[in-house]
Amino acid sequence: MIKMxxxxxxxxxxxxxxxGCAKAPEQTVEPELLLGFSQxxxxxxxxxxxxxxxxxxxxxxxxxxxxxxxxxxxENQIAxxxxxxxxxxxxxxxxxxVEEGWDNVLMEAKDAGIPVILVDRDISTENEELTTCLIGAxxxxxGVEAAKYLIRKANKLRLTHVNIVEITGTEDSTPMRQRQxxxxxxxxxxxxxxxxxxxNGDFLKSRGAECMRTLLEKYGxxxxxIYSHNDExxxxxxxxxxxxxxxxxxxxxxxSIDGGQEAINVLKEGKINCVxxxxxxxxxxxxxxxxxxKAGEEVDRLIHPEEAVFSDEQDLxxxxxxxY
Ligand code: AHR
Numbered sequence: 001m002i003k004m005x006x007x008x009x010x011x012x013x014x015x016x017x018x019x020g021c022a023k024a025p026e027q028t029v030e031p032e033l034l035l036g037f038s039q040x041x042x043x044x045x046x047x048x049x050x051x052x053x054x055x056x057x058x059x060x061x062x063x064x065x066x067x068x069x070x071x072x073x074x075e076n077q078i079a080x081x082x083x084x085x086x087x088x089x090x091x092x093x094x095x096x097x098v099e100e101g102w103d104n105v106l107m108e109a110k111d112a113g114i115p116v117i118l119v120d121r122d123i124s125t126e127n128e129e130l131t132t133c134l135i136g137a138x139x140x141x142x143g144v145e146a147a148k149y150l151i152r153k154a155n156k157l158r159l160t161h162v163n164i165v166e167i168t169g170t171e172d173s174t175p176m177r178q179r180q181x182x183x184x185x186x187x188x189x190x191x192x193x194x195x196x197x198x199x200n201g202d203f204l205k206s207r208g209a210e211c212m213r214t215l216l217e218k219y220g221x222x223x224x225x226i227y228s229h230n231d232e233x234x235x236x237x238x239x240x241x242x243x244x245x246x247x248x249x250x251x252x253x254x255x256s257i258d259g260g261q262e263a264i265n266v267l268k269e270g271k272i273n274c275v276x277x278x279x280x281x282x283x284x285x286x287x288x289x290x291x292x293x294k295a296g297e298e299v300d301r302l303i304h305p306e307e308a309v310f311s312d313e314q315d316l317x318x319x320x321x322x323x324y
Contacts, residue, residue, distance in 0.1 A: 033294050034064045035287075036084030037119070038094035041072035043203050044232040045260040049324025050095075050120065050280035057283030063290065074098060078105045085112045091290040093117040098172040099124040106130035115293045119282055121174040132293060135285045135303040137278045139175045143182020145309050146227060146255050149274040151190055152313070153253055159192060162224045165215045166198040167208055167237065169229040175203075175278075179229050179257060196222070201233040208233025212240035220244070225253045231263035231275070238271055249273055249312075259310060261322040267310060268319075274311035280324050281305070 035058065039051050051067070058065035066089060070076035074097050084092045085108055092114050096102060102123045109116050110130055118134040125131075154162050166183070169176040180198070187193040196219060201207040208228065215223060226241075228234040234256035241248045248254050248271040256263055259277035266272050282305065289299050310319060 032062060033091065033291055034066065034087070034089045035290050036066045036080070036087065036089040036092045037068070037286075038077045038080040038084075038092075039067065039069045040077060040095045040097040040121075041070060043072060044205075044230060044258070045262065045324055046230065046232070046258045046278065046280045049260070050282060052324075053281050053283040054119075054286060055283075057287050061284075061287035061291065063287050070097065072097065074101060078102075081105050081109065085109055085114060088112070089114060090294050091115050091117060093119050093286060093290065095120040096123050096174075097121075097170065099174055099177070100172060103127065103130065117286065117289055117293070119286055120280075133289060133299050133301050133303065135282050135289060136305075137175075137307060138304045139178035139278070140182040142175075142257050142276045142278055142307070143179040143184075144186045145182075145276045146179070146257065146274065147183045147186030149276075149309065149311055149313075150187070150193070150225060150227070150253065150255060153273065154190075154192060159224070162192050162194065163219070163222050164193060164195045164225040164227055165219065165223050166195055167201040167211045167215075167226065167228040167233045168198055169201070169203040169233075171200055171202075173203075175257075176229060183227060201228070201236075203230050203232060205232045205236035208236030209240050210236075212237035216240060216244045221246075223252055225255065227255045229257055230278075231256050231258035231260045234272060235262060235266065238266065247271075259308070259322060260324050264310060264316075264319055264322055267312075268316045270312070274309065276309050277307040279305050279307055 042048055068080040077094055081092060092109055103125055106116060116131045118131050120136040122134055199211045201211045226237060238248045241252060246252055254272045255274045256272055257276045257278055259275050263272060263275050267275050285303050292299050
């Protein structure tokens with residue numbers, strides 16, 4: 001019965017009839033690897049680049065991809081994972097929007113004998129065996145790098161006291177928690193640094209703008225630094241800073257994370273001071289890991305891509321096209 005479901009699924013994918021299934025290779029036979037991937041949403045250029053990269057790499061590696069977009073809702077991700085189990089996919093991958101609340105559905109995948117890969121973000125669980133590995137950025141290091149840049153900048157400008165506002169990503173998500181922890185751990189022994197407010201911008205441009213308006217109304221001229229957990233929120237905040245009569249990058253130090261094309265352009269204009277890279281190009285590692293799991297091979301528990309820091313300390317003309 002399950003085999004019939006899978007074959008029917010492949011025919012539908014080939015005919016392009018199944019909503020959410022991307023670029024199935026041209027075939028009507030059972031594919032070598034059927035991968036179910038639940039993307040969390042489309043909140044940022046980073047996320048859109050990540051989805052595109054996974055689709056492209058699936059086609060390149062000859063993997064049949066069943067892709068579902070959860071539109072920022074955990075319950076949609078849980079339902080997608082249940083559908084992948086019902087279709088008896090070979091491997092399930094997902095980017096969890098938040099860390100808590102996955103044990104039950106992952107236990108169902110485990111009982112069905114389907115290995116699960118975490119992509120981009122982590123989960124919080126007591127049971128390590130529910131997932132095989134995590135492929136994603138080292139968010140803690142990103143926070144550390146952001147703080148190290150700030151300390152160097154404060155030294156250069158001979159600042160004696162630094163008021164920081166932090167615009168954070170989605171509550172209870174791995175990048176929000178770890179980018180905050182890495183940053184705080186790094187500035188905590190520097191007596192000049194004071195985080196005067198942390199405000200949740202949910203990784204969205206519109207929320208970044210709203211948060212910035214609130215912060216400017218409350219603190220105005222007292223803000224020295226904006227530490228924003230992603231480019232999208234930074235790009236929302238900058239026009240608000242300008243509208244309030246300040247020069248971003250000069251009157252206020254702006255530090256962002258992601259390194260998408262638009263933010264790099266704004267960095268080159270001098271309105272952002274530092275962008276810590278977080279690459280969304282995780283597709284190759286995902287396909288290679290899924291193929292290994294299908295073949296019954298061991299995989300590394302943690303796969304972090306290499307990442308750079310771009311800032312006004314460098315020759316920015318050397319930065320090539322970003323691809324997201
Ligand atoms: O999980 C990665 C983060 O999610 C990226 O920094 C952000 O832009 C995205 O929405």
